[in-house]
Amino acid sequence: MSAITMRLPVARKPVGPSAPRGGEKHLVAPGDTITTDTGYMRWGQRRRGGGGRTGKRGKGERVNKLVCVKALKTRYNGEVGDIVVGRITEVQQKRWKVETNSRLDSVLLLSSMNLPGGELRRRSAEDELAMRDYLQEGDLISAEVQSVFSDGAVSLHTRSLKYGKLGQGVLVQVSPSLVKRQKTHFHDLPCGASVILGNNGFIWIYPTPEQKDEEAGGFTTNLEPVPLADREVISRLRNCIVALVTHKLMLFDTSILYCYEASLPHQIKDVLKPEVMEEIILETRQRLLELEG
């Protein structure tokens, strides 16, 4: 019977500053004046009076004449082409409502969904009635953003075989600003699990499927029991991601892999302890800096 550890509350140590990568970080808060020059364009801020003031809290960047504010902790703002992982909240007439950690629920139209039996089939009334057979409330899906409505709601599509309903795995919810934008968000890690880094901050870890080609385009969920070794790998990955998020490191396949390798000497449950977390993150940060420079 392992002993229970308790500790007295101590003041939180400020996260050690990472080495500045050229150019100082200009942090702004809502209401701060960025510039009083009228020649600048703005993105992510509101103009009040003569000067440019920011409505967001985050890093301010300047690219020629465009001032950009990247928010540190925010709800997901959809952009066309992003990969998202979402949960079905409602089944409506010809669409599903998907929760993606954004201000408004995202929409998955029936016509944007891959139906078994071919792509070019017209969606009939029977398809509408059978919607619940494909996706129910509470299911997790991976999809791509097709378009963004004027009010900010996002329209999704699963028109490729790699998107669709997700089977067994673990979901980790993080802030969307911590997921690095990359060419591909579906990664097969060499440690034995696969991970989908949704741009909306939902990270899905699942056991690597044995056969690469699937017949139904992601509708049949594999409910076979997952072997213990795979489960341990997935738990360790989940704890590593939680550690990375606590220390505000960007999430991408290399950082997750380095963190996983750094955590191997410790037990899976020890990774969540503050001291062990710090040690692992320090090592990961060091390896990432070596990779860059």
Next chain:
Amino acid sequence: SANATPEFEGRGGEELGTEIASTLYRVFSCESSVDLKSLCINPREHCWVLYVDVLLLECGGNLFDAISIAVKAALFNTRIPKVRVLEDEEGSKEIELSDDPYDCIRLNVDNVPCIVTLSKIGYRHVVDATLQEEACCLASLLVSVTSKGALTSMKKVGKGSLDPESIFEMMETGKRVGKSLHIALQKILDEEESLGTSRQKVGFLG
């Protein structure tokens, strides 16, 4: 408080509050948990009344365990000033607090029980469930254990059912976990006591 989740805004948390109050009432209903005789000032006339207020600042799962640990720690820290009763000529009694702020009596918390929550997930049970684990469990058993391993009360929560054999198993686990919980808590309380005035006081947002 509303700091924990937005659902507790206004009167939203009242139901949870009454549930916590009634559970704690049951847990402490055992006579030997708190030595009430030490709270007496004048037999049959005056005694100290202890009020325990619990304010939830953050919801992270495993609510009752955390509350019972906090209550035990708070009772351990309580310092009740020593009083003297003076008799007047007419017979009316006056109560006088001693002037020395360090002259006080402490409570004996050896028999104060701690609650251990065992949540049933699938066919096994889990201790100290997080919010996500609690969302997966259908039924859980709240067991209050003293430091010697004696059970003072038991309560089942949740809409699922529990097999009688698994209840027995959960009780045994609860007793084991409860004993080690008490040992760890006592150790940390003694450690904090030994720090004395050099103890770093940290607020919730610190």
